[in-house]
Structure formats: C-alpha cells, structure tokens
Amino acid sequence: xxxxxxxxxxxxxxxxxxxxxxxxxxxxxxxxxxxxxxxxxxxxxxxxxxxxxxxxxxxxxxxxxxxxxxxxxxxxxxxxxxxxxxxxxxxxxxxxxxxxxxxxxxxxxxxxxxxxxxxxxxxxxxxxxxxxxxxxxxxx
Amino acid sequence: xxxxxxxxxxxxxxxxxxxxxxxxxxxxxxxxxxxxxxxxxxxxxxxxxxxxxxxxxxxxxxxxxxxxxxxxxxxxxxxxxxxxxxxxxxxxxxxxxxxxxxxxxxxxxxxxxxxxxxxxxxxxxxxxxxxxxxxxxxxxxxxxxxxxxxxxxxxxxxxxxxxxxxxxxxxxxxxxxxxxxxxxxxxxxxxxxxxxxxxxxxxxxxxxxxxxxxxxxxxxxxxxxxxxxxxxxxxxxxxxxxxxxxxxxxxxxxxxxxxxxxxxxxxxxxxxxxxxxxxxxxxxxxxxxxxxxxxxxxxxxxxxxxxxx
Numbered sequence: 112x113x114x115x116x117x118x119x120x121x122x123x124x125x126x127x128x129x130x131x132x133x134x135x136x137x138x139x140x141x142x143x144x145x146x147x148x149x150x151x152x153x154x155x156x157x158x159x160x161x162x163x164x165x166x167x168x169x170x171x172x173x174x175x176x177x178x179x180x181x182x183x184x185x186x187x188x189x190x191x192x193x194x195x196x197x198x199x200x201x202x203x204x205x206x207x208x209x210x211x212x213x214x215x216x217x218x219x220x221x222x223x224x225x226x227x228x229x230x231x232x233x234x235x236x237x238x239x240x241x242x243x244x245x246x247x248x249x250x251x
Numbered sequence: 252x253x254x255x256x257x258x259x260x261x262x263x264x265x266x267x268x269x270x271x272x273x274x275x276x277x278x279x280x281x282x283x284x285x286x287x288x289x290x291x292x293x294x295x296x297x298x299x300x301x302x303x304x305x306x307x308x309x310x311x312x313x314x315x316x317x318x319x320x321x322x323x324x325x326x327x328x329x330x331x332x333x334x335x336x337x338x339x340x341x342x343x344x345x346x347x348x349x350x351x352x353x354x355x356x357x358x359x360x361x362x363x364x365x366x367x368x369x370x371x372x373x374x375x376x377x378x379x380x381x382x383x384x385x386x387x388x389x390x391x392x393x394x395x396x397x398x399x400x401x402x403x404x405x406x407x408x409x410x411x412x413x414x415x416x417x418x419x420x421x422x423x424x425x426x427x428x429x430x431x432x433x434x435x436x437x438x439x440x441x442x443x444x445x446x447x448x449x450x451x452x453x454x455x456x457x458x459x460x461x462x463x464x465x466x467x468x469x470x471x472x473x474x475x476x477x478x479x480x481x482x483x484x485x486x487x488x489x490x491x492x493x494x495x496x497x498x499x500x501x502x503x504x505x506x507x508x509x510x511x512x513x514x515x516x517x518x519x520x521x522x523x524x525x526x527x528x529x530x531x532x533x534x535x536x537x538x539x540x541x542x543x544x545x546x547x548x549x550x551x552x553x554x555x556x557x558x559x560x
Contacts, residue, residue, distance in 0.1 A: 114544035191546050192273060199280065214295075 118194040125201035126179065129228070132208045133171050136221075139212060140164050147218040160218055167221055174233040181236040186243050193239050197232045204228030266542045266549040274547040278538070285534045289526035293519075301518045303433050305507045311364050311394040312426060312501040314356055315404065317448065319388040319458070320372065322493065323412070324380045331374065331382075336450055339458045350374040350492070368499040373492040382493045384412030385420050386460060389499070390447050393428075393474055398508050399435045403443035406467060407476040407499060408460075411483060418487030419494040424478030425502045431471040436511040443470055 136143070144160045178197070187193040207224045210216065242248045268274045293299050319334040331348045334340060340347050353371040358364065370389070376382065387409040395401040409422055434440065447467055449457040456462060467473060476499060487493065542549055 114540075114546050117540075118546065195277065195541070195546060199284075203284070 114191070115189055115194075118191065118198070119188060122182065122194050122197050122201075125198050125205060126175070126182065128205040129201040129208070130172075130175055132205055132212070133168055133175070136208065136212060137165075137168055140168070142215050143211065143218060143221075146215045164218055164221065167225055171225055171229045174229045177233050178236045181240050187236055187239040190239055193232075193235050196235050200228040200232040262554060264543075264554060265552040267552060268549040272547075272549075274542075274549050277541065277547055281534050281538060285530045286527070289523055289530050292526050293522040299519055299522060301510050301515050303507055304510050304514070305505050306398060307503055307505050308395055308397045309362075309364055309366075309503045310428070310501065311396070313365065313392045314354060314368050314370075315390040315392055316354065317390040317446075317450075318352075318372075319386075319448065319460075320350070320374070320495070321386040321460070322374065322382045323384040324376075324382060326383075331376070331380070333374070334458070336448065336458065338450070338453050342455055342458070348374050348376065350495075364501070366501055368497070368501075370495070370497040370499070372495040372497075374495070375492045376487075378489050381416030381487070383414070383416055384410070385495060386410045387422075387495065387497070388448070388460070388463070389497070391426065391474065395434075395506065398506075399438050399440050401434065401440045401472065403441070403472060404446050405443070405472075405474040406447040407474060408464060409476055409478065409481065409497070411481045413483045413485075415483075415485050416487065417483045417485050417493070418491065419482075419484035419496065421482035421484065422476070422478055422495070422497040422499075424476045424498075425500045426474050427477045427502070428504050428506065429473045429475055430507060434472075434506060434508040436508050436514070440472075443472060 140161065144157060144164060147160055148156055181187045181193075182197075204224055204227075207220075207228070211220055211224065266274070317335045319332075319336070319339065321330055321332040323330050329346075331346050332339075332343050333348055333350055351371075351373040353369075355369045356365040357367045357369070359366045372387075374382070389407045389409075391405050391407065393401070393403050393405045407426055411420055411422075448463055541547060542551075
C-alpha cells in the first residue's frame with residue numbers, strides 16, 4: 112500500500128506538469144512554427160503549419176481529459192501498471208516538451224512526443240476503463 | 252562495545268522473474284531510457300565528434316637561397332632586376348644589376364631549428380637611376396614533424412612601392428603558415444615539395460610573377476610574410492646602392508588538423524559516460540523503488556538462507 116501512496120501523487124504531478132507545458136506551447140507556438148518553415152515562407156504556409164500544431168495540441172488536451180477522467184474517477188488511480196506507465200510517459204513528455212520550447216525544435220518532433228507520451232497512456236487508460244466498467248474487474 | 256563503524260559493504264538482493272512479464276518490459280524500457288538519452292544529450296549539445304583540433308609546433312624552416320628581385324626605376328616601365336636563376340638573368344639583358352647579398356640564419360634558442368633570417372641586398376645603381384618600387388621573392392623549405400610529416404617548398408613575396416624614390420627598404424615580419432584545409436593527423440605530405448619557381452625552363456613565362464603566385468596560391472598550404480608595414484627610407488646618396496634589409500622570423504605555429512579515429516572516440520566517450528553516470532544513478536534509484544516495493548511483481552531471492560527441515 113505504501114507504494115501507492117507515492118505513486119499516486121507522482122502520477123498527478125507529472126500529469127499536471129505535462130498539461131501545463133502543453134498549455135504553454137499553445138501560447139508560445141509561434142517560434143516553433145517558424146522553426147519548421149523555410150526562411151522565406153508565405154502566410155499560407157505559416158497558417159498551415161500553425162493549424163497542424165494547434166490540432167495536435169488540441170488532441171493532446173482531449174487525451175488529457177480522458178486520462179484525468181480515469182484518474183480522478185478512481186478507475187485507474189490505484190492500478191500500479193497504469194500508474195507506472197503514466198508516470199514514465201508524462202515525465203518523458205514534460206522533459207521533451209521543455210526542450211521543444213527552449214531549443215525551438217521543428218514541428219514533427221511534436222508528433223513523435225505526442226504518439227509516444229500522450230497516446231500510449233491514454234490507450235492504457237481506455238483499456239483500464241473498459242476492463243473495470245465492462246469486464247467488471249476490480250480497480251486495483 | 253561498538254563505538255564506530257569500522258567497515259560496511261552492500262548486500263545484494265536479486266529479483267527474479269519470467270521472460271514475458273511486465274517487469275521485463277519495465278527493465279527493457281529503463282535500459283533504453285538509460286543508455287540512449289545520454290547519447291542524444293551529448294550529441295545535441297554540439298561538439299560530440301571532434302572534427303578539428305590544433306597543435307603547436309615550430310616548423311623547421313631553411314632559406315633555399317633562391318631569390319628574385321625586381322625594382323622599378325621609372326614611370327615608363329624601366330626596371331632593374333636580379334635573381335639566382337641564370338635563365339632569368341639572361342633574359343634581363345642590360346636591366347640586370349647584381350647585388351651584394353648577405354644572408355644569415357640564426358638559431359637563438361639553440362634547439363636545432365632556425366629562428367630568424369637576416370638578409371641584406373645592396374643593389375648597385377647608376378647615378379641617375381632611382382628606385383620607386385621593389386618586388387622580392389624568397390624561397391624556403393618548410394617542414395613539420397609532430398603529427399603528419401609535411402615537407403614543402405614555400406615562398407615569401409614582398410612588394411612595396413612609393414611615389415618617392417627611396418634609398419632603403421626595411422622589412423621585418425614573421426613567416427606564417429596559411430592552411431586552406433586542416434592537415435591529416437599522420438602520414439607524409441610531400442605533394443608541395445616542388446620548387447615554387449620552375450627552374451630549367453628557358454621561357455620567360457616561368458618567371459612571370461603573376462603566374463608564379465597564381466600557381467602558389469592554388470596550394471592548400473602556403474606561407475606568407477606577415478609584415479605590418481615595410482619602412483621605405485628616402486634620400487639616397489648619388490653613388491650609394493639601394494639597400495634591402497629583410498628580417499624574417501620563423502615563429503611557433505598553431506596548426507589545425509583533423510583528429511584521428513581514437514582521439515575522436517576518446518572525446519566522444521568522455522562526453523557520453525559523464526552524462527550516462529547521471530542517468531544510471533537516476534534510474535538505479537527508480538528501479539530500486541519499483542522492485543523493492545513490488546510495484547511490479549517479481550520473486551526476490553531472500554537474504555538469509557532458509558533452513559530446510
């Protein structure tokens with residue numbers, strides 16, 4: 112039981128850190144969009160890339176909502192597998208996205224981070240929710 | 252009575268599990284997260300592979316005693332000249348003036364390598380002749396030994412002109428090496444061990460300064476005289492010769508080279524391992540937490556041997 116006492120706060124903290132960084136990228140995405148365009152770009156190209164990044168960020172927020180729903184409703188709060196996966200994924204995402212902002216990485220890096228660190232825990236969350244709600248497994 | 256801790260050593264707890272378990276997956280993931288990010292961090296922070304480095308060496312320079320001197324004596328293209336190439340002198344006709352030459356190479360710190368060249372040329376002139384410009388070409392043999400062995404023939408070209416006729420030209424400078432590309436770290440580099448001026452050819456084009464300099468500057472390794480300003484001294488006495496005093500120093504050179512395989516690997520390894528230590532420490536703590544608290548189920552081997560009955 113003691114391990115859960117440390118795993119649950121760790122999961123909450125990393126989730127929040129990742130969420131905060133995603134919201135920060137929403138506000139500061141101009142530099143990153145410019146980094147993936149050639150030196151002389153048109154307004155259309157800029158808007159295209161900007162839209163793509165906004166879509167990515169919005170989907171990330173959607174997946175966050177899903178995961179937070181599962182976490183706060185208690186469906187996966189005490190599951191060590193999901194907890195470990197979530198901590199690892201969101202911790203890596205926080206570190207990578209900080210680099211994404213500071214080093215002004217190009218846009219395609221965001222899709223890599225998104226697929227590895229947002230999709231995977233969200234899928235795990237879905238599986239866990241399915242198992243508890245439909246297959247009536249215990250939420251432990 | 253136990254006062255103080257005299258010695259301690261860690262006791263190992265082994266955690267065993269099957270191949271297809273979550274614990275194995277976790278350990279694989281931790282392995283990837285431990286050994287790959289240090290490489291990324293070290294590479295992305297620039298300078299992972301050492302592509303160019305420098306070393307210092309004083310070259311072995313020897314004056315080759317081949318010179319070419321041209322002095323302009325008027326505005327209508329009159330000149331006097333002299334060289335150590337008999338073919339060139341033959342082409343000059345009456346413009347040839349043979350100077351008195353005094354050359355001295357000094358090794359001031361007695362290390363076997365010359366440090367300075369003192370050259371004096373006294374060009375005899377007719378009473379009505381005045382010198383307005385001087386072009387002087389000196390040839391050297393230049394050798395480096397520390398990393399790759401470089402043997403080449405090089406030159407220093409000095410040119411000065413003035414609108415007033417002069418009596419003396421005083422040049423004081425260093426013979427510096429100019430590299431277009433870094434040198435290799437080993438091997439013999441004797442491609443430029445050919446004379447700067449093509450001797451043995453009776454044609455005048457081989458003594459044309461522009462073509463000599465064009466061919467010389469096409470090299471990847473050249474020397475030049477780094478001379479801030481030559482001193483043009485005016486007021487020549489009527490029957491006095493024109494003096495050229497040149498002092499050329501052979502300084503310690505900083506030479507850039509491309510490091511070899513092992514030097515590159517050494518520096519890359521130092522960078523990788525120093526970041527790896529941080530990741531190893533961090534993930535060791537995480538793994539200890541996970542396995543000690545049985546976050547993922549494994550079978551720990553007990554510390555004390557259980558007695559079987």
